[in-house]
Amino acid sequence: MARPKEQSVRRGEIVAAAQRAIVARGLAGLRIKDVAQEAGLSPGAVSYYYRDFEDLLADVHQDAVDRFYWQRLRAIEAITEPAGQLVALVRGGVANGPDDETCLVLYELHVHAARNRTHAVLMTALYDREVSLYRQVLRALPLDPGTADTVAANAVALEDGYGLHIAGRNPHVPPKQARERILAYLTAATGADLKG
Known part of the structure; x- marks a missing residue:
């Protein structure tokens, strides 16, 4: 499990990637794999930090x-x-x-x-x-x-x-x-x- 400071940094990176994905693709139909691709991570890594996609969108x-x-x-x-x-x-x-x-x-x-x-x-x-x-x-x-x-x-x-x-x-x-x-x-x- 990542340390709290590392988790915070990684979550910030995922939020920034999600923003870029929204700009590139729009919100309709946006999926975890789109955010993961933008972040250079696996979908599983994004899901580790954001178990619920709605929580990620709320942070974005x-x-x-x-x-x-x-x-x-x-x-x-x-x-x-x-x-x-x-x-x-x-x-x-x-x-x-x-x-x-x-x-x-x-x-x-x-x-x-x-x-x-x-x-x-x-x-x-x-x-x-x-x-x-x-x-x-x-x-x-x-x-x-x-x-x-x-x-x-x-x-x-x-x-x-x-x-x-x-x-x-x-x-x-x-x-x-x-x-x-x-x-x-x-x-x-x-x-x-x-x-x-």
């Missing part, structure tokens, strides 16, 4: 949620003015293209939320965390709290909507244009001068 989802959130939080912490923070949030919240690994993994697993409580909880947690980032920045502007909350929720919904089109390779929704449109909404809603 949790990892993607955490990375997406913390990347955005660090981006706004590096900027002092709210306008710049809003621009950073939009840049970090929209997929860079149809091959953006983290966003593709999130979209694939969010669809799984309709049939799985664990994934539903993770999707909701990410939404709440993203809204809280926007709310934190928007409340530094001269907006009443109710308006800030509404604008924050709308900004996240716009990111998600445009992101689905980007992930779906809709040629009419390039990432740059999606970001510009979200920034245009935020400018109209807040009166802030947002240069993306």
Whole structure:
């Protein structure tokens, strides 16, 4: 049996391999052997660390949620003015293209939320965390709290909507244009001068 530290490292490697497998193959029909092939392991080795495939998918989802959130939080912490923070949030919240690994993994697993409580909880947690980032920045502007909350929720919904089109390779929704449109909404809603 592997030591706890080794187990943690190996599980992290398997989670990363599962994310790559989801990007390459999609979630529908994904099997342990696909993850094992991506990880350079035998299916038995993957099953040793993850006896239940759903546990692996839950860890993949949790990892993607955490990375997406913390990347955005660090981006706004590096900027002092709210306008710049809003621009950073939009840049970090929209997929860079149809091959953006983290966003593709999130979209694939969010669809799984309709049939799985664990994934539903993770999707909701990410939404709440993203809204809280926007709310934190928007409340530094001269907006009443109710308006800030509404604008924050709308900004996240716009990111998600445009992101689905980007992930779906809709040629009419390039990432740059999606970001510009979200920034245009935020400018109209807040009166802030947002240069993306």
